[in-house]
Amino acid sequence: MTIQAAKRETIPAPSRGEDTRQRLIEAALEIFAAYGFEGASTRMLADRAGANLAAIPYHFGSKEGLYLAAAHSIVEAAESEMSPVIGKIERALAQRKLDRDAAAALLHELLERFSALVIGSPQADSWSRFVLREQLQPGAAFEIIFEGIMRKNARAFTKLLAILLKRPEGDPRVAVRAQTILGEILVFHSSGTAALRLLGWKEFSAARLKVIQAILRENVDRIVAPVK
Amino acid sequence: MTIQAAKRETIPAPSRGEDTRQRLIEAALEIFAAYGFEGASTRMLADRAGANLAAIPYHFGSKEGLYLAAAHSIVEAAESEMSPVIGKIERALAQRKLDRDAAAALLHELLERFSALVIGSPQADSWSRFVLREQLQPGAAFEIIFEGIMRKNARAFTKLLAILLKRPEGDPRVAVRAQTILGEILVFHSSGTAALRLLGWKEFSAARLKVIQAILRENVDRIVAPVK
DNA sequence: GTCTATAGTCGGATAGAC
DNA sequence: GTCTATCCGACTATAGAC
Numbered sequence: 383m384t385i386q387a388a389k390r391e392t393i394p395a396p397s398r399g400e401d402t403r404q405r406l407i408e409a410a411l412e413i414f415a416a417y418g419f420e421g422a423s424t425r426m427l428a429d430r431a432g433a434n435l436a437a438i439p440y441h442f443g444s445k446e447g448l449y450l451a452a453a454h455s456i457v458e459a460a461e462s463e464m465s466p467v468i469g470k471i472e473r474a475l476a477q478r479k480l481d482r483d484a485a486a487a488l489l490h491e492l493l494e495r496f497s498a499l500v501i502g503s504p505q506a507d508s509w510s511r512f513v514l515r516e517q518l519q520p521g522a523a524f525e526i527i528f529e530g531i532m533r534k535n536a537r538a539f540t541k542l543l544a545i546l547l548k549r550p551e552g553d554p555r556v557a558v559r560a561q562t563i564l565g566e567i568l569v570f571h572s573s574g575t576a577a578l579r580l581l582g583w584k585e586f587s588a589a590r591l592k593v594i595q596a597i598l599r600e601n602v603d604r605i606v607a608p609v610k
Numbered sequence: 611m612t613i614q615a616a617k618r619e620t621i622p623a624p625s626r627g628e629d630t631r632q633r634l635i636e637a638a639l640e641i642f643a644a645y646g647f648e649g650a651s652t653r654m655l656a657d658r659a660g661a662n663l664a665a666i667p668y669h670f671g672s673k674e675g676l677y678l679a680a681a682h683s684i685v686e687a688a689e690s691e692m693s694p695v696i697g698k699i700e701r702a703l704a705q706r707k708l709d710r711d712a713a714a715a716l717l718h719e720l721l722e723r724f725s726a727l728v729i730g731s732p733q734a735d736s737w738s739r740f741v742l743r744e745q746l747q748p749g750a751a752f753e754i755i756f757e758g759i760m761r762k763n764a765r766a767f768t769k770l771l772a773i774l775l776k777r778p779e780g781d782p783r784v785a786v787r788a789q790t791i792l793g794e795i796l797v798f799h800s801s802g803t804a805a806l807r808l809l810g811w812k813e814f815s816a817a818r819l820k821v822i823q824a825i826l827r828e829n830v831d832r833i834v835a836p837v838k
Numbered sequence: 839g840t841c842t843a844t845a846g847t848c849g850g851a852t853a854g855a856c
Numbered sequence: 857g858t859c860t861a862t863c864c865g866a867c868t869a870t871a872g873a874c
Contacts, residue, residue, distance in 0.1 A: 399839055417747065421648040424868060434840060439869055441839095511746055517803045518739055519645065528804060536808045554809060558825050561805045562794035569793025572800035575745045576756060577789045580764050581782060597786050604832045627857055652850060662858055667851055669857095 403441045405431040410452040415511035419449055453516070453523035456509050457530030463499055464535060467492050471538045485545045486606070492539060493602060494595060497567045502591045510571045536560065546606040563605065566598055631669045633659040638680040643739035647677055681744070681751035684737045685758030691727055692763060695720050699766045713773045714834070720767060721830060722823055725795045730819045738799045764788065774834040791833065794826055 409430035413422045424445050428435045442448040471488050474480055480488075499506050516524045540560045544551040547559070570577055570586065583590060624632065637658035641650045652673050656663045670676040699716050702708055708716075727734050744752045768788045772779040775787070798805055798814065811818060 397839095402839080418646050418648060420646060421747075423866080425866090434842090435868090436841070436870080437839080445868065514742070514746065514800060517801055518742065519649075520803050524803065528807065532804050532808070536804075540808075554821065555825060557809050558822055559829070561797055561801075561808070562822075562825060562829055564801070565793040565795070565797025566790035567793070568797055568801060569789055572742060573745055573789075573792070573796060575748050575752065576760050576764075579756065580760070580768075580789070581785050593782065594786055594790075597783060597790060601787070601790055601829075601833050604835065605829050607832065625857095630857080651848080653848090662860090663850090664852080664859070665857080673850065 399441070402431070402433050402437055406433055406437065406441060406448060407451055407455050409433075410448050411455065411508045411512060414449060414452060415508040415515070418515050419446075450523055450526065452512065453526045454530075456512060457527060459505075460499070460509065460531045464495065464531070467495050468534060468538050471542065475538075475541055480542075480545055482546065482608075485542050486603075489539075489542045489546065489602065489606075490599060492542070493563070493567070493598060496535075496564075497595055497598060498591065500567055501570045501586050501594060502588065507571075514572055536564075539564070543606065548608075559605070563602060566601060570594065627669070630659070630661050630665055634661055634665065634669060634676060635679055635683050637661075638676050639683065639736045639740060642677060642680060643736040643743070646743050647673075678751055678754065680740065681754045682758075684740060685755060687733075687737065688727070688759045692723065692759070695723050696762060696766050699770065703766075703769055708770075708773055710774065710836075713770050714831075717767075717770045717774065717830065717834075718827060720770070721791070721795070721826060724763075724792075725823055725826060726819065728795055729798045729814050729822060730816065735799075738796075742800055764792075767792070771834065776836075787833070791830060794829060798822065 406427065409427050410422075413426050413430055416422075417426070424435055424438050427445075427448065428438060431437075438445060438448055442451055467488075471492065474484065474488060500510055513527055516527060540557055541551055543560050543563075544553070544556045547556055549556050574586075578585070586594075634655065637655050638650075641655050641658055644650075645654070652663055652666050655673075655676065656666060659665075666673060666676055670679055695716075699720065702712065702716060728738055741755055744755060768785055769779055771788050771791075772781070772784045775784055777784050802814075806813070814822075
C-alpha cells in the first residue's frame, strides 16, 4: 500500500481552507438554528467559526450560500444516522411479506432511533431548529432537506404503518396517522420550551428521554393495535 | 336610552389613532409570523397596515413594543376562543367527581376545539407561527403567551387525562402523555409544509380537517382506553 | 487563503412641519 | 396623529495588500 493510498483511507489532513470551510458550516448550523437567517449576521457566523468575515463570501459565495451548505450538511448527517434502520426496513419490505410482529419491531426501532435523534442528541438540537425554521418559511433549503431525508423516511414509516393497520399504503388515513405519530415525537422539539416548563424539567436528560420513549412506544402500540 | 349609552353598547367609533393602532397590530401578527422579528422590517409592517413608518414608534415606542402588543392580542383572542370549554371543564372538575364518560366527552370537546383553532382557522395560522417562532427563541413575548394561555389550558387537559388514565395528577407520565397528544395536533402546524407534501394536499380544507380530527379522536380513545 | 479597509445598502428611530 | 426628511448604526459584499 502506498502512502497515498493510506492517506485516502484515513481522515485526510484537511487543508487550511477546507478546515475553515468546515468550521463555518458548524458555526452556521448553530447560529442559523438559534437566530434564523435574518437574525444571524455574518459577523456572528465568522466569530463563532474563528474565521474572518471575508471567508464567507470567499468559500460560499454569500451568506445564503453558507446557509444552503449547512442544509446539505444536515442531510448528510441525518442520512448516516437513519440509513441503517431505513435500509433494514427497505430490505425487509422488498424481500418477503412482513408479519405483524416483525413490522411492529421495525416500527419501534425506527421511532426509537428517530426520537433519540430529535430529543436526545445535543448536536441534533441545532438540526431540528434549523429544519423547523425552514418549514416556517420554506425556501431552497427546504427542498434540499425534504428530498434528502423526509421523503424517504416518511415512506418507510408509512409502509410499515399500512401493514400494521391493514390498509392500502396509499390510504390518506394511514398517512395522516403517520403524521400524528411523528407529531408525538416532534412536539418535544417544536414546543420544547413550553413542554419543559409544563413538566417542570430543566432539560431532556437521558433518563427523561427513556420515560418519553416508553410512553411513545405504549401510545404507538395502542394506536396500531388490531380492533377487537 | 341616550345616544351616548347606545354608542357604548355598539362598537365604539374608533378614533383615528386607535384605528391605526389596531391595523398595525393586525399587520404585525401576519408579518412577524411569516418573517420573524428580525426578518420583518418596520417598513413592511407600516405598509401592510397602510400606516406611516413613524406611527410604530409613536404608538408602541419601538418595533419591539409592537411585537409585544401583537403577543398580547394573541392571548386575548385565544382566551376568548378557548375559555368556554376551559370554563366548562373547570366547573365540572370543581363540582363533582367526573365519571369516565363525562371526562372523555370533555376531552374530546377540548381537543376538537383546539385542533380547529390550530389547523382550521386561517386567522390562527399567524398565531401558531408567531408562537412557534417565539418558542424557538423565547423572549418577553413567550412569558406573555405562556402565562396567558398555555398554563391554564394544559392544566385542564392534564387533569382530564389523569382521570381517564386513573393516575395522580402530578404523575409526570400523565404530563408527558399530554404533550404527546398535543403533538399529534401541533405537528400539522409546526411541520405543516412537509405534512402537506407527504399527504399530497395543497391546503388544510374543512373536509380534511374533519379527516384529521376523526383520526385524532380515534388515537386519543385508544391511548386512554382502560387496560384490559 | 486570509487579512484590513471600505463601499454601498438598508434598517430603526427621530425631528419638526402640518 | 400623521407626514416627510433625515440621521446613524449595522449589515453584506468587495477590493486589494500580504
